[in-house]
Structure formats: C-alpha cells, structure tokens
Amino acid sequence: MPPTPVTGQDLPTNYRVCTRCIYDERVPAIGFDEAGVCNYCHQVDDLVEEYGTGQAKGVRKLEQTVEDIKREGHGKPYDCVIGVSGGTDSSYMLYLARQYGLRPLAVHYDNTWNGSIATLNIHRVLKHLDIDLFTWVVNNKEVDDIFRAFMLAGVPEIEASTDLALAEVMYRAAHRHKVKYILEGHSFVTEGISPLGKNYFDGRYIQSIHRRFGQRKMETYPLMTFERFIYWSCIARIKKIRPFWYLDYSKEDARAFLEREYGWEYYGGHHLENRMTAYFHGVYAPQKFGTDFRNNTLAALVRNGKMDRQTAWAAYSEPPKVEEELVSYVRKRLGFSESEYDAIMAATPKNWRDYPTYKRRFERLRPLFYALARAELVPMSFYLKYCFATPSDEDPR
Known part of the structure; x- marks a missing residue:
C-alpha cells in the first residue's frame, strides 16, 4: 500500500x-x-x-548510431521507426530524430482507449515535423475481452497486451518498409528501472490467460510469440535503440519545449494519456495489489x-489522481456488474507465476539474450529483468 x-x-x-x-x-x-x-x-x-549517459562518450556513441541508421536507410522512404503514444517521451523522440536528420515513420498501436489529448498531441507533432503515421487499430471488442480476461485472472498486468502489441507492431512496420532500426523513447534516468519481478509479461502469458478467461478470438490483436520475437531479433535483426540512454535528457524540459513549439498539451500525469493505463496506475494496481x-x-x-x-x-x-467516473467507465465498458467488479477487486491477488510464461526459457537462453542486448537487438532492460531468476521464482514452467 x-x-x-x-x-x-x-x-x-x-x-x-x-x-x-x-x-x-x-x-x-x-x-x-x-x-x-x-x-x-x-x-x-x-x-x-x-x-555514457549525459557524457561526451554517450553523445559520440549515439552520433555513430545515427550515421549507421542513415547509411542503412539510404534510398528508402524511412530509415527508422518510432512508436508514439502522445506522451512526452515519444513526442520528443520524433523531434530529436528530425534534429539528427533522420526520416522516421511514426507507429501507433491504438487499443481504442486513448484520451482525446493524446490523440491531438500525436497529430500536432507529426504535422509540424512532417512525419508519416502508421496506425494499427485493434478491434475494440477484442481488446476489451483481453483486458477483461486479465482482470478475471486476478493478475496485475492488465496493460501487458498493450505494451507487447506496440512492440510487435513496430517490428511489423519496420519489416514491411525494410527498416532496421526502432527508436524507443525510454529513459532509465527519468523513469528508473522497474523492480525485478514486477509487471512481467510475454506472449505466452497473454495467450494463456486469454485462452482460459477470454470469450472472443484474437484476430486483430498482434500477438508476439516467442518464435516471432526470435525472428525479429535474430533473423530480421531489427535493432532497438534508446537514444535517451545516451543523452542528458530532461522530461520537464522536453515537455516545456513541446508545449511551446507544437501546442502539445500535458495530460495530467505520467502514464495518463490512455484511459486504461490511467485506470491501471491510479486504481487497479494500488487498490487491488498495493502497488x-x-x-x-x-x-x-x-x-x-x-x-x-x-x-x-x-x-x-x-x-x-483519478479521473472522475473512470472506474464506472472501465466497469461498464468491460461488461462487469457492480457486484462482479467488487468481487474481482476483493479476490486474492494472483501474479504471473500462476500462469504459463516464457520466463524459464528466457533464463535458460540468458547467454543468447546477453549477446542480443549487447548488439542492441533487444533492450538491455529486457535482459536485466527477464533473463534472471528473482528470489520468489519457484514455478518451474
């Protein structure tokens, strides 16, 4: 608590x-x-x-990577892909890419829960920077069924399907346009590294929960299986670069710049640009799981x-901070009665160890993922969080 x-x-x-x-x-x-x-x-x-974060060696490393991106993307419509949400980091990443002379394709996974401010932010920044947008829109009934399944499963990671889908959609967009680089707007300095064992997710986890508790087929949802993950990183060899890991990045300065230059609007708090994400951070995680x-x-x-x-x-x-009527909106949209919702919130919490995942497979293949992380083919944060056993990892699956 x-x-x-x-x-x-x-x-x-x-x-x-x-x-x-x-x-x-x-x-x-x-x-x-x-x-x-x-x-x-x-x-x-x-x-x-x-x-070399915020140091000369970090800047040099990023500049060399930018040159590699330009060389690899020569003659193509785009040389990199950037996932966008309408939030501070992804919006500023678009600007930074343009400053470095890159030609990004913006990619958005629309889980149909976006707030209006986030949607406006995406289009304002893209219009000013003259950047094309590729959007993958999942069927709203289908994605709601996945969210509902996670709540029925009693686990905290109701946003897992969104995070993994964005990663998969970025890979697909990059592959379609023969792009070898994805730029991610994450900063371990401003956001920290999530504690080990918290907020775990992978494709098997999503699939196993949905098979048990879901009611609709996953037809438009872009599931990333283990095989697809290996294909993207080892065969397609699409690199994931996090420029903010090298730079002296300030989220506060970035926000002020975006507001001044592009009419970008702040949505009230970290992770509040999407209504499901806002519900997870403001209600579900703290009230049910004490997190x-x-x-x-x-x-x-x-x-x-x-x-x-x-x-x-x-x-x-x-x-x-919780938007007024947010709980009522989530409950009604997911088809829970008040008594059903209250029972879910009062039930004994479960976690990712209670369901099949790829976790043990990631641990067994730790040397491979270390090499991939060093080659920037998977994020280093993935290696640090997913490829080591945590003290309570007793489930042999």
Whole structure:
C-alpha cells in the first residue's frame, strides 16, 4: 500500500528506505549496501557508466548510431521507426530524430482507449515535423475481452497486451518498409528501472490467460510469440535503440519545449494519456495489489537531484489522481456488474507465476539474450529483468 505520510522532515521508520532515493524494503528483490543505498540506484549508476549517459562518450556513441541508421536507410522512404503514444517521451523522440536528420515513420498501436489529448498531441507533432503515421487499430471488442480476461485472472498486468502489441507492431512496420532500426523513447534516468519481478509479461502469458478467461478470438490483436520475437531479433535483426540512454535528457524540459513549439498539451500525469493505463496506475494496481508505480518516477527525480526525498515521499503518500467516473467507465465498458467488479477487486491477488510464461526459457537462453542486448537487438532492460531468476521464482514452467 502507499507509504505512511511524512511527518515533518523525517521519513517513516517502520520499514527501511533507501538513503538515496525513496525505494523501500517492500520493493521486490531490493537490497541495501552499508550506506543504505539500494541496488536499483547502483544499477542506474552502472548503466550511466556503461552507456555514457549525459557524457561526451554517450553523445559520440549515439552520433555513430545515427550515421549507421542513415547509411542503412539510404534510398528508402524511412530509415527508422518510432512508436508514439502522445506522451512526452515519444513526442520528443520524433523531434530529436528530425534534429539528427533522420526520416522516421511514426507507429501507433491504438487499443481504442486513448484520451482525446493524446490523440491531438500525436497529430500536432507529426504535422509540424512532417512525419508519416502508421496506425494499427485493434478491434475494440477484442481488446476489451483481453483486458477483461486479465482482470478475471486476478493478475496485475492488465496493460501487458498493450505494451507487447506496440512492440510487435513496430517490428511489423519496420519489416514491411525494410527498416532496421526502432527508436524507443525510454529513459532509465527519468523513469528508473522497474523492480525485478514486477509487471512481467510475454506472449505466452497473454495467450494463456486469454485462452482460459477470454470469450472472443484474437484476430486483430498482434500477438508476439516467442518464435516471432526470435525472428525479429535474430533473423530480421531489427535493432532497438534508446537514444535517451545516451543523452542528458530532461522530461520537464522536453515537455516545456513541446508545449511551446507544437501546442502539445500535458495530460495530467505520467502514464495518463490512455484511459486504461490511467485506470491501471491510479486504481487497479494500488487498490487491488498495493502497488504504486509512481515511486519509479519519484525515485528517479530524487536520484537526479530534481526533488528532495521528503517532497517525493510526501507526493508518493498522496492518493493517485483519478479521473472522475473512470472506474464506472472501465466497469461498464468491460461488461462487469457492480457486484462482479467488487468481487474481482476483493479476490486474492494472483501474479504471473500462476500462469504459463516464457520466463524459464528466457533464463535458460540468458547467454543468447546477453549477446542480443549487447548488439542492441533487444533492450538491455529486457535482459536485466527477464533473463534472471528473482528470489520468489519457484514455478518451474
């Protein structure tokens, strides 16, 4: 559950909190050094050193990658693909690509739950930058059936189908246009690295839950199976690049720039550009599972010196912002009665270990995925999160 509110300038003492950020002992797979600094802070430090984040070597590495992208894309309509959501990071990534002289194709996976502001943001930025858009629209009844299945399964990852579908759609768009590079607007500095064991998902997980609890066929949903993942990374060899991992990127500065230059609008908070995502972060995760993912971003702000620990803890202690009538909208759209919805929220939580996944396969193939991560054919964050056993990994599947 959310932490006890801060009293004065002191952080709570009923459980241990990292002396550098605000991760506490309830975070999965956390550990502390002699100075009380958590292993996730050290992980960020290691990534900064490895990627040269915000340093000259990081800039040089990214510039070399840009030259590789241009060379590979010579003579083609596009030289890279960028997934867009209408949020800060993906919108700024479009601008950054243009600044580097790249010719991106914007790709959007429309799960039919977008907020109006996010949709306007996408079109405003694309119009100003003269970038083409490819959109994959899933059947709304089909995607709602997948969301419903995850809630009936009692697991937290109701957004898994959206995240994995966007990855698959970007691969498909890149392959269709013979593009070898996907640029992702993720920053481990501003967003942190999600704790190990939290928010796991893969194609088998989605498929197994849908087969058990779903009612409609998956016909328009772009499922990424293990075989497709291997094809994209090992045979098609489409690289995934995260430019913000190399640069001194500020989400706050990016937001101000987008508002000033393109009339982009802020949607009220991190991950609130989509109504299902807003429901997950503001209601479902904290109320059913006692998980508040705001600590990822707040901890990152503290590490970066943009917020002090007391202020961050106080913000973390406040209830998440929730759109009025959002719960009613989600319940009715997914076809739950009030009593059915209440029963789901009150039921004993389950997690990804209760259903078949590819997790053990990823662990067995860890050397392969390490090589792929080093070659930027899979994200390094995938290797770090999915290819190692966590302390509670006892399910042999």
